[in-house]
Amino acid sequence: MQFIPNSSIKQAMLNDLGVASINDLFSDIPPQLRTTALRLPAGMTQQAVEAHLRTLACKNKSFYELPSFLGGGIKPHYLPAAVKAVTGRSEFYTAYTPYQPEASQGFLQAIFEYQSMIAELTGMDIANASLYDGATALGEAALMCSRLTHKKTFLIPENISWEKKSVLKNYTHGAGITIRETSYDPQTGTCNIDALTRLITDQVAGIYVENPNFFGLFEDHVEDIAAAAHAHQTPFVVGVDPLSLGIVRSPGEYGADIVIGEGKALGNPMDFGGSTLGLFACRQEYLRQLPGRIIGMTKDQEGNPAFCMTMQTREQHIRREKATSNICTNEGLCMLAAAVHLAWLGGTGLTELGKQNFDAGHHLLKAITAIPGYTAPFSGTHFNEFVIHHPHASTLHTELLHHGIHGGLLLEPWFPALKDCILFGVTELHTPDQTKKLLTTLKEVD
Amino acid sequence: MYRSARYHEPLLRDLNEGQPPSPMPKIDVPKTLQRTRPVALPVLEELQLMRHFLHLSHMNYGVETGMYPLGSCTMKYNPKLCEAISQWDSFTLTHPNQDPLTMQGTLQLMYELEQMLCEITGMDAISLQPAAGAQGEFSGLLLARAYHEHRNDTARTEVILPNTAHGTNPASASMAGYSVIEIPSTPEGTVDLKALENTVSEHTACFMLTNPNTLGIFESEILEIARIVHAKGALLYYDGANLNAILGKARPGDMGFDIVHINLHKTFSTPHGGGGPGSGPIGVKKHLESFLPVPRITKKKDVFSFAYDYPQSIGKIKAWYGNTSALVKAYTYILLMGGDGLTEAAEVAVLNANYMKQKLVDSGLYDLPYRALRKHEFVLSADRLLNLKGVRALDIAKRLLDFGLHPPTVYFPHIVKEALMIEPTESESKQTLDAYIQALITIAGEDTSLSKAAPHETAVRRIDEVGAVKTPILTWKALETAVATPKKET
Numbered sequence: 001m002q003f004i005p006n007s008s009i010k011q012a013m014l015n016d017l018g019v020a021s022i023n024d025l026f027s028d029i030p031p032q033l034r035t036t037a038l039r040l041p042a043g044m045t046q047q048a049v050e051a052h053l054r055t056l057a058c059k060n061k062s063f064y065e066l067p068s069f070l071g072g073g074i075k076p077h078y079l080p081a082a083v084k085a086v087t088g089r090s091e092f093y094t095a096y097t098p099y100q101p102e103a104s105q106g107f108l109q110a111i112f113e114y115q116s117m118i119a120e121l122t123g124m125d126i127a128n129a130s131l132y133d134g135a136t137a138l139g140e141a142a143l144m145c146s147r148l149t150h151k152k153t154f155l156i157p158e159n160i161s162w163e164k165k166s167v168l169k170n171y172t173h174g175a176g177i178t179i180r181e182t183s184y185d186p187q188t189g190t191c192n193i194d195a196l197t198r199l200i201t202d203q204v205a206g207i208y209v210e211n212p213n214f215f216g217l218f219e220d221h222v223e224d225i226a227a228a229a230h231a232h233q234t235p236f237v238v239g240v241d242p243l244s245l246g247i248v249r250s251p252g253e254y255g256a257d258i259v260i261g262e263g264k265a266l267g268n269p270m271d272f273g274g275s276t277l278g279l280f281a282c283r284q285e286y287l288r289q290l291p292g293r294i295i296g297m298t299k300d301q302e303g304n305p306a307f308c309m310t311m312q313t314r315e316q317h318i319r320r321e322k323a324t325s326n327i328c329t330n331e332g333l334c335m336l337a338a339a340v341h342l343a344w345l346g347g348t349g350l351t352e353l354g355k356q357n358f359d360a361g362h363h364l365l366k367a368i369t370a371i372p373g374y375t376a377p378f379s380g381t382h383f384n385e386f387v388i389h390h391p392h393a394s395t396l397h398t399e400l401l402h403h404g405i406h407g408g409l410l411l412e413p414w415f416p417a418l419k420d421c422i423l424f425g426v427t428e429l430h431t432p433d434q435t436k437k438l439l440t441t442l443k444e445v446d
Numbered sequence: 447m448y449r450s451a452r453y454h455e456p457l458l459r460d461l462n463e464g465q466p467p468s469p470m471p472k473i474d475v476p477k478t479l480q481r482t483r484p485v486a487l488p489v490l491e492e493l494q495l496m497r498h499f500l501h502l503s504h505m506n507y508g509v510e511t512g513m514y515p516l517g518s519c520t521m522k523y524n525p526k527l528c529e530a531i532s533q534w535d536s537f538t539l540t541h542p543n544q545d546p547l548t549m550q551g552t553l554q555l556m557y558e559l560e561q562m563l564c565e566i567t568g569m570d571a572i573s574l575q576p577a578a579g580a581q582g583e584f585s586g587l588l589l590a591r592a593y594h595e596h597r598n599d600t601a602r603t604e605v606i607l608p609n610t611a612h613g614t615n616p617a618s619a620s621m622a623g624y625s626v627i628e629i630p631s632t633p634e635g636t637v638d639l640k641a642l643e644n645t646v647s648e649h650t651a652c653f654m655l656t657n658p659n660t661l662g663i664f665e666s667e668i669l670e671i672a673r674i675v676h677a678k679g680a681l682l683y684y685d686g687a688n689l690n691a692i693l694g695k696a697r698p699g700d701m702g703f704d705i706v707h708i709n710l711h712k713t714f715s716t717p718h719g720g721g722g723p724g725s726g727p728i729g730v731k732k733h734l735e736s737f738l739p740v741p742r743i744t745k746k747k748d749v750f751s752f753a754y755d756y757p758q759s760i761g762k763i764k765a766w767y768g769n770t771s772a773l774v775k776a777y778t779y780i781l782l783m784g785g786d787g788l789t790e791a792a793e794v795a796v797l798n799a800n801y802m803k804q805k806l807v808d809s810g811l812y813d814l815p816y817r818a819l820r821k822h823e824f825v826l827s828a829d830r831l832l833n834l835k836g837v838r839a840l841d842i843a844k845r846l847l848d849f850g851l852h853p854p855t856v857y858f859p860h861i862v863k864e865a866l867m868i869e870p871t872e873s874e875s876k877q878t879l880d881a882y883i884q885a886l887i888t889i890a891g892e893d894t895s896l897s898k899a900a901p902h903e904t905a906v907r908r909i910d911e912v913g914a915v916k917t918p919i920l921t922w923k924a925l926e927t928a929v930a931t932p933k934k935e936t
């Protein structure tokens with residue numbers, strides 16, 4: 001085999017061990033359990049495998065073949081070539097968790113840079129070295145709130161993605177946490193602040209709000225929510241789209257205690273929902289309850305600055321069943337991509353990118369609602385996703401596909417009240433031609 | 447002799463030439479959210495950025511740098527082709543909510559990967575959703591709960607595991623709401639059947655086991671273990687971290703396991719990425735299939751779809767469908783290897799481990815507690831060196847770095863004193879194995895001052911990890927407020 005160097009000298013090695021055949025090394029497996037052969041195809045050459053994968057790849061339609069205006073938390077973004085150039089270094093991608101810090105200074109410093117930039121972005125004191133994704137970050141945040149407060153109710157907005165709700169339920173069930181949903185204002189599409197404040201009692205472990213929310217809208221009453229939460233010593237958890245933070249205040253400035261989010265827009269491709277990056281940042285005083293790895297700066301024996309994993313007594317390999325989380329393998333390389341992308345953008349680049357996305361969203365909403373039959377059900381200010389109502393949303397979807405365009409996400413299956421509503425997403429990557437094609441088709445099919 | 451690059455690489459923010467902060471453009475966001483200044487991130491030229499990260503890469507050790515026998519992690523070679531294919535636009539530039547009719551290639555790949563993993567593990571159904579091994583465990587325990595609750599069997603509040611279990615096992619169990627009971631191992635290093643029999647009861651939800659276990663020992667009594675567990679109505683969970691040892695040789699499904707997780711980032715060669723992304727698919731027997739996460743991938747008349755209509759499903763464990771690029775790499779790897787190639791991988795992985803084990807035991811310098819025959823990994827004790835010379839497993843690990851070799855996993859499993867857990871994998875040549883063996887022998891014979899002060903040749907010398915805990919400096923900002931770290935002359 002092309003990847004197994006000792007195949008050809010197996011016998012010599014066995015002789016050396018005084019073992020007759022390789023099967024003797026498996027004599028501890030009871031005979032009735034021994035497999036005869038795997039019913040899998042024989043190995044193929046690299047060339048043949050590549051050819052086969054090409055036929056599969058041809059059955060996918062990527063963004064450039066089928067421009068898509070889907071929202072829902074993932075959108076296409078421009079990936080600077082520099083990002084791949086760094087993450088493609090095999091010193092990085094073939095390494096594992098930096099258990100041996102002296103041989104892992106590169107990755108460790110990169111994580112330290114990432115933690116610093118995420119803390120800066122979110123206005124928090126500390127950030128961890130990644131969780132699996134935005135949905136599990138929410139689950140971990142709820143668990144952390146409950147550990148901090150010893151309370152068992154966690155408040156979330158009704159309008160977050162159904163996937164997040166399901167993940168949250170699975171993450172919190174074992175801890176006996178009850179999830180309560182707070183309604184949104186059907187006029188604005190944002191948090192119903194009165195309803196929310198009524199639900200905040202001394203029994204609440206934490207309050208979660210997304211900004212921008214699942215409908216793409218900015219929550220403008222965040223300071224009131226923070227005040228209401230803090231009046232009950234309840235941690236305020238804010239979910240963010242990191243790209244929006246170039247143009248809006250950091251959650252730390254308006255009272256957030258924990259900031260989470262899906263970070264894949266930083267440096268990672270859509271990847272059909274893979275290559276996710278769970279952002280997790282919080283106040284310094286929560287450090288001992290933080291889930292996941294964290295890197296600290298220290299010194300080596302000669303006094304040189306050096307980096308290592310720290311505060312490990314929170315983690316599963318030391319604390320076992322009392323660990324703050326079960327996470328071990330995290331999303332290291334996605335985190336590295338995010339760090340490179342953030343450094344590539346710089347502060348001004350991030351603001352510029354945020355503005356491009358904001359503008360793209362606003363131009364498209366305006367253009368779509370100018371077409372008769374298309375209306376925007378919510379009055380709030382949005383970022384780069386927005387909801388549109390059209391009387392025949394699902395036939396529209398099919399028609400668009402026929403015209404080589406992928407429309408937005410149909411919301412009705414998950415939000416029955418939003419019949420015929422579509423969640424569109426648009427970014428700096430969409431070209432004027434793609435947008436024009438969408439608008440022309442929307443006009444035609446109407 | 448090995449010598450790592452040693453840069454005193456500044457922090458990113460110190461590379462900043464101090465460009466004047468640009469004013470915020472006017473943007474019509476709600477007043478309460480107006481940002482007054484751009485985020486304080488450094489502004490760099492691309493060359494500065496590339497040099498920075500290139501220098502960092504030079505100070506990082508990966509599988510392609512040298513042998514990386516980190517026990518329990520299966521640090522095998524990651525074929526370049528798998529990487530290249532996973533980065534094709536047709537796979538990466540795709541939205542998870544895109545109409546499945548426009549994603550038939552990826553869906554077919556996922557469907558076929560599920561089938562391949564069923565065949566390899568002997569399970570009936572697979573979900574590719576979990577992001578890593580620990581998440582597979584957690585999902586599996588949620589399935590166990592759903593299964594028992596569905597049978598109105600609600601008094602099962604405990605998960606049992608052996609004292610050799612990896613830390614994620616108890617952590618996942620307690621996150622899933624179970625109390626954890628640890629049972630001892632026999633002098634053979636295997637599950638103590640008596641202890642198991644005495645512990646398992648109508649309160650047991652699940653017994654979690656790695657086979658071969660973390661000592662690298664195959665649990666030969668596995669059928670009896672399964673009988674004991676099932677007799678009390680509990681389920682048997684397979685931690686698949688060590689599946690590389692038995693590919694094509696034996697299957698957890700045939701051993702009586704009800705639930706398994708597989709680490710694609712170990713056994714199926716998807717790279718570890720400096721800590722991830724991983725992928726931890728779970729497989730189940732028929733009686734648990736209806737509880738698997740949604741969506742499931744279905745095939746009707748050559749059309750692949752996502753199906754959500756499984757009322758007993760636990761729902762979602764992660765957003766979307768799993769770490770897709772890892773799935774593409776694992777699928778590509780399995781095609782490259784084929785059934786025979788995977789079997790040979792297991793054979794040579796086991797041969798390499800036993801070869802190293804034998805040579806090191808023969809050296810008389812290291813001890814091998816518990817049964818002699820190992821599978822893909824073995825755990826030596828360096829306790830003798832500690833007693834003789836005061837050299838600890840940690841010192842040996844650090845000294846190995848000077849030889850350009852990545853140390854084994856150390857101090858795990860906990861039942862071995864001064865543990866060195868070595869997993870060479872099938873990727874290493876005999877020449878490399880011999881060099882590693884020789885390094886361990888040399889270190890044992892050296893003047894102890896060398897290992898005590900090791901490493902000498904890495905980017906930094908031995909690190910003060912205690913200091914890192916005492917004064918946590920976790921961000922650039924914290925650095926400003928902390929006591930200034932003295933910087934060495936370059």
Ligand SMILES: Cc1ncc(COP(=O)(O)O)c(C=O)c1O
Pocket residue numbers: 327328329517518519578579580581612614615656660685687688709724726
């Ligand atoms: C035996 C064992 N079980 C479980 C895990 C957890 O897997 P992951 O790191 O993918 O979450 C590991 C990982 O190192 C392991 O070695």
